[in-house]
Amino acid sequence: MTYAPPSVSVIVPVFNTRNYLQECVESIEGQDFESFEIVLVNDGSTDDSGELCEQLARKYSNITVIHKQNGGLSDARNCGVQNALYDWVCFVDSDDVVSASFLSCLVAPIMNDNVQMSTLPTGVSFTNGQQPQLSKAGHANVGYDVLTAEQYVEEILYQRIANASQFRLIRKAIVLEDPFPKGVLYEDMATTYRFAHSCDKIALLRTSSLYGYRINQNGITRSSYSHKKCESAIWVTRRLKDEIDKWYPNLSCAANARCFSTLRTIYAQASDARSRDAEQLWRELLLYSPSVSKDKKARFRDRLSAQMASFGRQQFTFFCSACRRIGLIV
Secondary structure (H helix, E strand, O other): OOOOOOOEEEEEEEOOOOOOHHHHHHHHHOOOOOOEEEEEEEEOOOOOHHHHHHHHHHHOOOEEEEEEOOOOHHHHHHHHHHOOOOOEEEEOOOOOEEOOOHHHHHHHHHHHHOOOEEEOOOOEEEOOOOOOOOOOOOHHHOOEEEEOHHHHHHHHHOOOOOOOHHHEEEEHHHHHHOOOOOOOOOHHHHHHHHHHHOOOOEEEEOOOOOEEEEOOOOOOOOOOOOHHHHHHHHHHHHHHHHHHHHHOHHHHHHHHHHHHHHHHHHHHHOOOOOOHHHHHHHHHHHHHHHHHHHOOOOOHHHHHHHHHHOOOHHHHHHHHHHHHHHOOOO
């Protein structure tokens, strides 16, 4: 049975991306799929991004612009979803670009298999001055696999695929019921597994070349350490661990691996290993490291890090610092 093609609301949070916004919007407007709108959420930009949003809305009739006070990425996404016209939503960062087949490829599994979420494994990264090599193939040439929620959650917990919100098309009702947490970093880690839990079937496309992800040196992962990173990481990992253990007991080890990986990354960024934050992160790490060190499904870097933790904090700290210096652990 083939279902009618859905209409899609593309949510684009905008904050000080004047130099990239037009390229982003024009890549969305160039879709080979017709029934969609673009919701530009100007999240209190202090450059000319808000004015450019209005110019683009005058040029394209399917664009809606919302101007709001700065509330962060989660708040901007939630605002866009609340104002979306259609029952299906996806998210595109305002400094990224998408293939002309981005929407049609994501929509195909919804029409053919009635899935509640359609996703990419990840995207194609690029830096300023580069052009990402995106697929020009139509949806008929892109295969996909239909997974249960538990199968999909295992994939994201072991980081075999990305959990970023930009790489998926999802029912609006699911996001409205479980919005992005405002004021918390790592909002994708905090929500993607919960979105999946609300789905019976999820499509995972067999390509990543439909979304171009611009490497941002000011992004959460690459930005300098802050206390908010510590607070957010601990809150997100504790909630994830509790809920995964309750919903999917067979994925307890996978949850341990994901929590350890996140906490290890933040611990390695802490400038003073003797700080109160570092002490708290170390205690949290030790909750997961024994399981991760023995988990053959976990990534090699996480197993090795967990094994180093067994030698004590001083050795673990030295290991993390050395790896960051040579770029092995980001």
